[in-house]
Amino acid sequence: MLGSDLVMYDEEFKLIDAELQRLLQQANAKVVFLVDKNGQLIAATGETENLDTTSLASLTAGNIAATGGMAKLLGEKEFSILFHEGARDNIHISIIGQRVILVVIFDQRSSLGLVRLRVKKSAEALGSIFSQLLQKVETEKGSGKSADSPFAEITDEDIDKLFG
Amino acid sequence: MSFINYSSREINCKIVFYGPGLCGKTTNLQWIYKKTNPDSKGKMISLATETERTLFFDFLPLALGEIRGFKTRFHLYTVPGQVFYDASRKLILKGVDGVVFVADSQVERMEANIESIENLRINLAEQGYNLDKVPFIIQYNKRDLPNVVPLEEMKKALNPRGVPDYEAVATDGTGVFDTLKAIAKLVIMELKKGQDGG
Numbered sequence: 263m264l265g266s267d268l269v270m271y272d273e274e275f276k277l278i279d280a281e282l283q284r285l286l287q288q289a290n291a292k293v294v295f296l297v298d299k300n301g302q303l304i305a306a307t308g309e310t311e312n313l314d315t316t317s318l319a320s321l322t323a324g325n326i327a328a329t330g331g332m333a334k335l336l337g338e339k340e341f342s343i344l345f346h347e348g349a350r351d352n353i354h355i356s357i358i359g360q361r362v363i364l365v366v367i368f369d370q371r372s373s374l375g376l377v378r379l380r381v382k383k384s385a386e387a388l389g390s391i392f393s394q395l396l397q398k399v400e401t402e403k404g405s406g407k408s409a410d411s412p413f414a415e416i417t418d419e420d421i422d423k424l425f426g
Numbered sequence: 427m428s429f430i431n432y433s434s435r436e437i438n439c440k441i442v443f444y445g446p447g448l449c450g451k452t453t454n455l456q457w458i459y460k461k462t463n464p465d466s467k468g469k470m471i472s473l474a475t476e477t478e479r480t481l482f483f484d485f486l487p488l489a490l491g492e493i494r495g496f497k498t499r500f501h502l503y504t505v506p507g508q509v510f511y512d513a514s515r516k517l518i519l520k521g522v523d524g525v526v527f528v529a530d531s532q533v534e535r536m537e538a539n540i541e542s543i544e545n546l547r548i549n550l551a552e553q554g555y556n557l558d559k560v561p562f563i564i565q566y567n568k569r570d571l572p573n574v575v576p577l578e579e580m581k582k583a584l585n586p587r588g589v590p591d592y593e594a595v596a597t598d599g600t601g602v603f604d605t606l607k608a609i610a611k612l613v614i615m616e617l618k619k620g621q622d623g624g
Contacts (some may be wrong), residue, residue, distance in 0.1 A: 269430045269431075272433040302438045321485075330517075331517060412430075413614070421493070424490040425490070
């Protein structure tokens with residue numbers, strides 16, 4: 263099924279950001295971020311200064327997509343958790359509500375067990391924020407409320423300007 | 427599937443370069459990467475084999491500037507062109523906002539072009555898209571080679587619908603930015619249409 267475009271509002275963004283920060287602390291993680299299944303970074307928190315989060319987001323989505331392809335071949339619906347273990351850092355990836363991907367990067371200050379436990383709790387919270395968001399998007403669409411839309415009065419000239 | 431973030435005032439769109447093996451999809455992205463201001467591009471990622479054939483995808487994030495106060499970002503992807511990587515190609519089309527078909531102009535690659543464009547139509551349909559409806563641009567690449575098919579013939583075989591098309595030599599950049607600009611324009615116009623209609 264073809265989903266609608268992903269839209270994010272300030273209110274939900276703040277809720278998501280707060281939840282990611284809570285997870286970061288409780289799981290003793292280095293970085294926590296959230297990615298759309300198509301590879302768009304939604305939010306990130308933690309030690310992200312020297313991290314190429316855009317590329318990480320795209321590769322995470324590719325990783326989930328490839329794993330999902332493998333699941334299908336085995337007759338599974340999806341593999342909802344992926345775990346990559348490194349010498350220093352580890353990555354825990356999980357799918358939330360079949361739509362978004364939660365990524366936790368952690369080192370020896372934490373453990374896989376703790377991360378799994380905390381991720382499970384946060385997944386519920388994030389899942390309900392996203393349901394709320396989707397509902398909001400649907401309602402706004404239904405009411406035809408697009409006054410704030412950046413596209414409403416866009417012209418050819420605006421687009422030409424993008425390319426300087 | 428675009429991502430509109432009202433919180434950070436950003437619009438993200440996904441564009442996929444499709445086409446038969448060795449037609450120049452990666453070369454298109456490499457040229458764009460080379461010629462873009464360092465401030466407006468991210469790292470280019472290539473998941474390729476040791477012989478530099480694309481294994482999964484190339485990825486290049488581009489920030490193009492602002493539209494009405496919204497930062498506009500395009501995420502450019504290529505697919506692996508070789509026939510047996512079909513499963514990977516399908517995955518990369520997920521959530522696509524616009525497609526560029528890069529055709530190889532050499533006579534001996536015409537069959538591969540036709541096969542690839544048919545494959546594109548099928549794989550898009552599997553994701554719920556109709557090739558006749560998504561923003562779509564065709565690029566006839568390698569026009570500098572001696573054994574190319576005449577333009578009119580290529581148009582007839584690959585572009586019966588008459589979508590915007592461009593001649594290109596991706597290795598020296600000819601036509602590369604024209605193609606990018608054209609697809610960006612179509613994608614943004616489609617977003618506008620979606621908003622008006624919604």
